[in-house]
Amino acid sequence: MTGRRIEIVSGPEPPRCPRCRREGLLLARVPYGWTNAGGVAVRGRGEVVLCAACDADAARAAPLITWFHVHATVEPADSEEFLQLLAAWADEVSVPPLDRKRWEDEIEQLT
Template sequence: MNRRIEVLTAEAAPDCPRCGGPGLLHSRVPHTWTNAAGRRVRGYGGVVLCPECDADKPHAAPLITWFHVNGQADDGDEEFVRLLVAWAAGVFVPMLDERALEAEVEQRRRGGL
């Protein structure tokens, strides 16, 4: 799959949306889905590299270790770039769980959220 993942730079990565802990890196990942009319829809999803949630993922662990050893990212560092490319190759945006979304919408309608 050939896709362009955008690594977003800022003072600090946002907190991990899964655990709430500090993130190491933030990126925008392209993805597509088929809507109710059967048309392909393209979009972007944000992905945060989390030292806790992603530590056991083979494509993420070496990059997490690099951050622990080196601190700040440096696009001039060949090892960092190699690890970043390997991480990006394994990153994906999960498919939308429409049943879970519908259940959450119904729960919100009933005042449960």
């Protein structure tokens, strides 16, 4: 395990996958960081969605996706299995790196 604190976010509506825009299974806030051009560490938290369509081929996501399809919600009797699958997924999940070109294109569209 990485030891990173990953926060699971729940709300009244399922999260939307930012990649395919379909309904996601789980929303997590994940820590990220890099060192900028000035040598200063930049830290923050980004949101990552577990998506049955987009993440089906990810080795540690697939068992968690299957778990959601079988159980739908977490019940006390199933919580240990869920936590193990969640921890495995959390160890491999990361915030996608900033796509500077896409970011600049989006800013251009707003102006």
